[in-house]
Amino acid sequence: MTKGRLHSIETFGAVDGPGIRTVFFLQGCPARCAYCHNPDSWKVDGGRDVEVEELVHRAKRGSAYYGKEGGVTFSGGEPLLQGEFLLEAIKAIKAEGYHVAIDTSGTYLDEHSEAAIAAADMVLLDIKHVDPVEFENLTGRTQEKLFPLIEIINRLEKPVWIRQVIMPGYNDTEEYIASLNEFLQQIKTIEKVELLGYHAMAVKKYNKLGMEYRLKDMKPMNKARLQELKKLTYMCK
DSSP states (O other): OOOEEEEEEEEEESSSSSSSEEEEEESOOSOOOTTOSOGGGOSTTOSEEEOHHHHHHHHHHTGGGTTTTOEEEEESSOGGGGHHHHHHHHHHHHTTTOEEEEEEOSOOOOTTHHHHHHHSSEEEEEOOOSSHHHHHHHHSSOTTTHHHHHHHHHHHTOOEEEEEEEOTTTTOSHHHHHHHHHHHTTOTTEEEEEEEEOOOTTHHHHHHHTOOOTTTTOOOOOHHHHHHHHTTSOOOO
């Protein structure tokens, strides 16, 4: 049985897909997003070894709280970076009858990715920025993997929740939301679009790790302004 690398586990997660969820944060990520909350998840050799059996056990422990909508979400890091292990884990957890989501940054794809996406019930897709230059500035990666990933999602008709971080003075404009709405037209199975307000809660973690935080001068997103922008956002019914 394939072993994986695990960063952490969150129980009673309420923001990583529908309902209450157990969230497995897998270790390793090719992106270096400026606002990443878990920079300690970047290195592929970080975290600890984990087997599928442990994840199934932990998923079962939270099952009383899942209800009809909840389940398990694989996040990270970038879960598709461990595609072979991810596929095994998804199959094992779905065999127990639980809903499974993959939360991906859209920055990685390999020969195991499509099978993992096919096995999951839904995808949470982070749209870092619609502009390719700004996408690379934010993540250190190009959009090279994003469009093939969207093609896979469309072909498999996999339900998608879109996530977009909104940052003050950067992409908190009506013009950006219009460009986001246009960009999202290419994704055929969107069920929900979430605008997430930028916050600076990760600064202390970067300081503790001795890492530079690139957005240290950025203020948290104004909640009232975020609500205004949400009203302009494309929502697939």
